[in-house]
Amino acid sequence: MRIGILGLGRIGVFHAETLSRLDAVESLVVADPYRDAVTAAVERFGAEAAASPEAVLAAGVDGVVIAAATDAHPSLILAAVEAGVPVFCEKPVARTMKEGVEVLNAVRDSGVEIQIGYNRRFDAGFVAARAAVRSGELGPLHTVRSTTLDPAPPPAAYIAASGGIFRDCSVHDFDIIRWVTGREVTEVYATGSNRGEPYIAEAGDADTTAAILTLDDQTLAVVSNSRHNARGYDVRMELHGFRDSIAVGLEDKLPLRSVEPGVTFPAGTPHDFFMDRFTEAYRAELSAFTDVVAGRRTSPCTVADALEAGWIAEACTLSLREHRTVTIEEVRGA
Ligand SMILES: NC(=O)c1ccc[n+]([C@@H]2O[C@H](COP(=O)([O-])OP(=O)(O)OC[C@H]3O[C@@H](n4cnc5c(N)ncnc54)[C@H](O)[C@@H]3O)[C@@H](O)[C@H]2O)c1
The missing domain is CATH 3.40.50.720 (NAD(P)-binding Rossmann-like Domain)
Incomplete structure (x- = not known):
């Protein structure tokens, strides 16, 4: 084609x-x-x-x-x-x-057909996590932890046009939390700080954020993001249920150093950015698009689906600004 x-x-x-x-x-x-x-x-x-x-x-x-x-x-x-x-x-x-x-x-x-590029939906680890939740092997979930830490901040011009870290970066965590758990977010509390490059604060943005999302089944999801992670590009998710706990991204190239005596894991060269962490996922994502083009499948991430993560980013942006809990209903109706 x-x-x-x-x-x-x-x-x-x-x-x-x-x-x-x-x-x-x-x-x-x-x-x-x-x-x-x-x-x-x-x-x-x-x-x-x-x-x-x-x-x-x-x-x-x-x-x-x-x-x-x-x-x-x-x-x-x-x-x-x-x-x-x-x-x-x-x-x-x-x-x-x-x-x-x-x-x-x-x-x-x-x-x-329109497919929006939330690439994590095509990563083998996240695909396996979704299957584990769906199979019931974890039992009901109580806690999800989702992390995206960039190795270094993008340039000032990118930050200024990005809409802020929640809309630009955390939105991947928000999308994948919805996709893996199959649940919707009802309310958020978000906070942030700036201890790195001054141009991020000057743009009214935060370089490091944390958000607590409450899902519609009462599962709590904690989302941690930073533009500064010297050791590499760190994308992980932990899912804890009443029967079992699993992790996505807990592999040799995880950019984290254990200080436990005798522990050598993770031993690989840390992921340096999204292109190397998600090479296979991008390939699977575009391969899926060729199937969409050929009429073999419908879009795996529609515009409506993609906008849901956007509402969570809006709620977090408002929560950070006003230091308060914000419901998705509030931003959707605004
Ligand atoms: N899914 C992911 O992992 C992921 C990763 C990076 C970027 N993105 C998204 O991809 C988009 C591009 O990001 P980037 O980092 O490559 O930005 P970039 O600034 O490096 O590149 C953008 C390019 O678009 C071109 N452009 C601008 N207007 C155009 C138009 N009307 N028609 C054709 N080209 C036009 C610019 O000349 C530039 O070359 C953004 O929306 C970003 O959010 C997604």
């Missing part, structure tokens, strides 16, 4: 590389306002260059991957849907929930 790629930044190039290695993908057509990025993709992946997103959609593509900056997502999704082309769009759907809901309303009855 022929796949278009809109946006060739950090993740767009990574997706181009993954797509170029999938058997199902025969050719790539790419566009990015930054011409050097297009030239590089033509040379590196044998992609065809297009002058604009519209030109990609007019080039007979079977599906399109949107990896452009977040503020371009709504208009690009709508253009692809208008052209009747199945869409894979990186998270989040839009920069604000208002725009996200507008996209949802505009595409709801289109009949065009």
Whole structure:
């Protein structure tokens, strides 16, 4: 099949590389306002260059991957849907929930499949955790701990446009908590601090946060995030039930050093960032998209599904700002 790629930044190039290695993908057509990025993709992946997103959609593509900056997502999704082309769009759907809901309303009855890129849903560890919860082997859950710690903060310009750490980073934890547990979040309490790069505080953001989420079955989920984790990229989840406890990410490349005498685990080289931690998950995610394009399956993460994690991020952002518990109902109705 022929796949278009809109946006060739950090993740767009990574997706181009993954797509170029999938058997199902025969050719790539790419566009990015930054011409050097297009030239590089033509040379590196044998992609065809297009002058604009519209030109990609007019080039007979079977599906399109949107990896452009977040503020371009709504208009690009709508253009692809208008052209009747199945869409894979990186998270989040839009920069604000208002725009996200507008996209949802505009595409709801289109009949065009849209997959949003919550890659953890395709990671073998999270897939196994979901199966364990569903099988009942853990018993009813009482505690979930979800961690995402970045090795170093992104540049100031990225922070300023990111919408804050809950919308940009923790949103992956929020999505995967919903997906693994099968439960909805009802209320949150979030707090944050800044002991690192001053530009994060200057942007009104926090570099380190903690959030307590109450799920609709009374399970408590604790979400821990930081932009500063010198030892590497640390993504983990623990699930504790009345019958058993399990962990995702408890493997040799876990960026943590045990100080217990005689303990040598974890012995591997720590994960350095999301691209190495989730290489396989991104491959499985885009492979699933080729199945969506071929009509073999429906979208594994719809716009409606993706927006749910967004509401949790909104609630945490408000909770941090006002130092109080916030319900999802409150932000959804605001
Ligand atoms: N799922 C994940 O793990 C993950 C990881 C990283 C980024 N992302 C998401 O991917 C998106 C891109 O992030 P990034 O880190 O690659 O950003 P980036 O700034 O490195 O790249 C964005 C690219 O989009 C291009 N662009 C802007 N407007 C465009 C348009 N209208 N049409 C085509 N291209 C356009 C820019 O020129 C730039 O090359 C963001 O929405 C981000 O949230 C998701």
